[in-house]
Amino acid sequence: MTNLFLLIAATIVAGPPPGKTAAEVVTVKVSNPLHIARSSETIAIKFSELTQAASNLDPKKTVVVDGEGNTIDSQLVDLDQDGKADQLVFQSNFAAGETRRFVVRPGDRRPPAPEAFKVYGRFVRERHDDFAWENDRVAHRMYGPSLETWKAEPLISSGIDVWSKRV
Numbered sequence: 001m002t003n004l005f006l007l008i009a010a011t012i013v014a015g016p017p018p019g020k021t022a023a024e025v026v027t028v029k030v031s032n033p034l035h036i037a038r039s040s041e042t043i044a045i046k047f048s049e050l051t052q053a054a055s056n057l058d059p060k061k062t063v064v065v066d067g068e069g070n071t072i073d074s075q076l077v078d079l080d081q082d083g084k085a086d087q088l089v090f091q092s093n094f095a096a097g098e099t100r101r102f103v104v105r106p107g108d109r110r111p112p113a114p115e116a117f118k119v120y121g122r123f124v125r126e127r128h129d130d131f132a133w134e135n136d137r138v139a140h141r142m143y144g145p146s147l148e149t150w151k152a153e154p155l156i157s158s159g160i161d162v163w164s165k166r167v
Contacts, residue, residue: 025105026053032094040118043102044077044089050104059085063107066092067100073112139163 028045032038051057064072072092076085092100121133129144141161 024054024056025103026050026057028102028104029099030092030094030102031099032097035096037096038094040091041094042089042091044087045104047076047085047088050088054104057104057106059088060109061106062088062104063109064088064090065103065105065107067102071107071110072102073116074109136167137165139165 028043030043032041047057047059050062059076062074064074066072072090074088074090077087077089078084079086088104090102092102094100119133119135121131124130124132124141127143128146130141131144132139132141134140139162143159143161
């Protein structure tokens with residue numbers, strides 16, 4: 001099976017939108033070359049590529065705007081744990097063969113509204129060191145190693161349970 005995530009193409013387009021200078025914004029063109037729609041597709045852009053196109057972009061003050069002018073929730077990712085953002089990640093829906101443009105520009109990053117969260121996770125303290133997480137499609141529970149020595153219900157080893165959901 002082809003990995004659909006790898007087929008999405010994102011390129012930084014030369015030239016800012018009207019009324020902005022190249023130092024202020026970066027336009028990103030993202031294409032879905034497939035003949036099927038793709039919902040909630042994840043787009044990850046190296047922050048170093050963004051700052052090459054617009055040197056004034058500060059990761060902590062950068063927002064993503066779609067073609068209709070709506071600010072899209074985005075996330076900064078620090079891949080090497082050096083305290084600096086390495087990627088800017090956001091999601092969007094694409095129709096079959098659709099190409100969309102997004103603008104990355106300076107702005108106030110706002111925390112997402114609680115209803116925008118798509119995944120939930122927590123330590124299950126009542127079961128020692130278990131951890132559970134889920135979204136609208138799947139749920140997971142990782143059983144921690146301290147259950148192996150729990151006198152009330154000892155387990156032979158830790159493990160992971162997975163439940164799929166009908167959506």
